[in-house]
Amino acid sequence: MDHQSVITPWDLECMLCDEAAEPKALPLSLLKRITHDFSDEQAIGRGGFAVVYKGMLENRTVAVKRMSNTYMYEKEFQREVECLMIAKHKNVVRFLGYCADTQGNMARYEGKFVMADVQQRLLCFEYLPKGSLHEYITGKIMWHPNYLFSS
Numbered sequence: 001m002d003h004q005s006v007i008t009p010w011d012l013e014c015m016l017c018d019e020a021a022e023p024k025a026l027p028l029s030l031l032k033r034i035t036h037d038f039s040d041e042q043a044i045g046r047g048g049f050a051v052v053y054k055g056m057l058e059n060r061t062v063a064v065k066r067m068s069n070t071y072m073y074e075k076e077f078q079r080e081v082e083c084l085m086i087a088k089h090k091n092v093v094r095f096l097g098y099c100a101d102t103q104g105n106m107a108r109y110e111g112k113f114v115m116a117d118v119q120q121r122l123l124c125f126e127y128l129p130k131g132s133l134h135e136y137i138t139g140k141i142m143w144h145p146n147y148l149f150s151s
């Protein structure tokens, strides 16, 4: 059995509590499970190359970034993982792990069956609950020293 497949939501929760835990290769099945199969209800944001989802653990939440156009940005993905593995700082969101999954899927193409590679590239971070800087700048979220509220 693939050793990655034994990582559970509980393991991820333990990693969040352990500052010294190193980022890990995470199985796609785990990231699917905690984001409810990347459901729209779990989506929290969208960047230029990815959609970000809330990943629900028993007592904690993580952010799961699912890259789009994975074939075009394979090198960038690898470079991002490389940088994130090194970047450890209190002002940088904590990186928990990555998933680089490729599965062969039989599909019909011009009347024949062909094996197509389906790639999934994901990153998993600590979840930051107070919205994005962009939302503060554009006034979607009003800032107050004691609490935050949406306009």
Ligand SMILES: Nc1ncnc2c1ncn2[C@@H]1O[C@H](COP(=O)(O)OP(=O)(O)OP(=O)(O)O)[C@@H](O)[C@H]1O
Pocket: 044, 045, 046, 047, 048, 049, 050, 051, 052, 063, 065, 093, 125, 126, 127, 128, 129, 131, 132, 134
């Ligand atoms: N760790 C996180 N916790 C909470 N929300 C997050 C987290 N990471 C991203 N988000 C949300 O998802 C949105 C998109 O994130 P993403 O990193 O893809 O954006 P970006 O920085 O604009 O990306 P890029 O420059 O790579 O296109 C953010 O604006 C934020 O609202």
